[in-house]
Amino acid sequence: xxxxxxxxxxxxxxxxxxxxxxxxxxxxxxxxxxxxxxxxxxxxxxxxxxxxxxxxxxxxxxxxxxxxxxxxxxxxxxxxxxxxxxxxxxxxxxxxxxxxxxxxxxxxxxxxxx
Amino acid sequence: xxxxxxxxxxxxxxxxxxxxxxxxxxxxxxxxxxxxxxxxxxxxxxxxxxxxxxxxxxxxxxxxxxxxxxxxxxxxxxxxxxxxxxxxxxxxxxxxxxxxxxxxxxxxxxxxxxxxxxxxxxxxxxxxxxxxxxxxxxxxxxxx
Numbered sequence: 001x002x003x004x005x006x007x008x009x010x011x012x013x014x015x016x017x018x019x020x021x022x023x024x025x026x027x028x029x030x031x032x033x034x035x036x037x038x039x040x041x042x043x044x045x046x047x048x049x050x051x052x053x054x055x056x057x058x059x060x061x062x063x064x065x066x067x068x069x070x071x072x073x074x075x076x077x078x079x080x081x082x083x084x085x086x087x088x089x090x091x092x093x094x095x096x097x098x099x100x101x102x103x104x105x106x107x108x109x110x111x112x113x114x
Numbered sequence: 115x116x117x118x119x120x121x122x123x124x125x126x127x128x129x130x131x132x133x134x135x136x137x138x139x140x141x142x143x144x145x146x147x148x149x150x151x152x153x154x155x156x157x158x159x160x161x162x163x164x165x166x167x168x169x170x171x172x173x174x175x176x177x178x179x180x181x182x183x184x185x186x187x188x189x190x191x192x193x194x195x196x197x198x199x200x201x202x203x204x205x206x207x208x209x210x211x212x213x214x215x216x217x218x219x220x221x222x223x224x225x226x227x228x229x230x231x232x233x234x235x236x237x238x239x240x241x242x243x244x245x246x247x248x249x250x251x252x253x254x255x256x257x258x
Contacts, residue, residue, distance in 0.1 A: 024165050025127040054134065056161050057223035064214045064223075085154035092155065093227060098215055 002026045003052075005033055010109045013044045017105070019051030022059030031062045034077075038066065043075025046108040050081030060095060067099055076100070080108035117144040120182040125164075125172045125196065133164055133181065137192075144185030147252050156190060156250050159231040162224035163194055163203070163248065171198025171244070189233075192248045201244050202237045203228060 003026040006017035014037055022030055030047075037045060047063065049055070063077060070077045079101040082090060090096060102108040119140040123129045138157050141148055164179055171177070182193040208226035229235070234249040 021131065023127075023130055023161065024169070025130060054157070054161075056130075056158065056165065057227055058165070061214075061223050067215050085150065088151045088154050089158055089227075092230065093223075094211055098211060 003029050005029065007033075011113075013046060013109045013112050014042045015046045015048055015105050015109065017048045017051065021054040022052060023054065023056040024058040027056075027058040027062055030059065034062065034066055038069060041073075043070050043073040044112050045070060045075065045077045046080055046102075046105055047077065048080045048105040048108070049086060050083065050104070052086060053083065055086055055089070060093070064095070064098060076112070078102065078108045078111065080105040117185040118182065119144060119185075120180065122178055122180040125168045125177040125179050125198070127165075127168055129179075130161055130164060130168075133179070134161055137181065137183070140183050141185060141190055144183060145187070145190055145252060147187065148190065149253060152190075152250060152252065155231040156192070156248075159228045159248055159250075160192055160194070162227050163246065166201070166203075166224055167194070167196045167198055167244075171196055171201050186252075188252050190250045190252065192250075193245065194248065195243055195245045197243050200239050202239070203246060204235060204237055 003018060003020035003022055008015045016033060018030065066077050077099065079099065081104050082101060090101060100111065102111060121136045123132060134157050137160050138153055141153055141156060167179055177197055180195040184191040203225060206225050208229050209222040232248045233251045236247040238245045
């Protein structure tokens with residue numbers, strides 16, 4: 001299993017549902033998808049990681065790199081559904097002070113309307 | 115009781131998955147006291163280090179990575195050996211996380227992760243090989 005991406009739309013929020021692992025060998029799939037969504041003007045994005053078992057610096061780097069781009073367009077990139085081991089890394093590396101994360105994608109989607 | 119396990123793989127990105135699987139299974143079986151959090155952290159640290167060897171050391175060219183795990187009751191030592199160009203991680207400063215967002219930088223996170231996770235790092239260059247020892251002290255109790 002490498003990485004697979006599903007996609008759904010909820011209002012003006014796009015949800016990218018990732019499964020598998022995101023490392024240097026698979027990150028281009030994720031980066032190309034987010035780049036495409038950004039180019040299409042979709043600046044409110046939730047990346048759901050509930051099916052992702054591992055995220056390396058390559059994956060975190062893509063999420064962080066798009067944060068400012070999305071926010072500069074009055075959007076944001078938010079994460080949801082991290083399994084415990086991924087969430088532990090998220091917290092240890094203090095990414096929680098940089099970006100928002102939610103227990104599930106519905107909560108992340110709703111947060112855009114607050 | 116000390117337990118030693120090792121693996122040697124071609125330095126290819128596609129083998130990072132194999133390295134991670136071997137590594138997590140080895141330290142889980144070799145060190146009963148290690149927490150799942152520490153397993154996840156060290157899986158990441160070793161992945162990042164090997165990724166650096168593949169991308170920056172061998173620059174995608176041929177080579178091998180040898181990983182030897184020495185599991186003690188109170189610590190895990192991971193000895194990573196490669197024949198790429200000299201690379202001493204201790205000479206590189208980790209990037210500030212705020213700069214990552216401000217400048218939209220995708221790279222350079224790996225060094226920060228490795229240095230955050232490991233309790234000590236030692237580097238030697240001998241016989242045209244890099245040898246780096248990543249040490250993680252084991253907490254007394256499993257985390258929930």
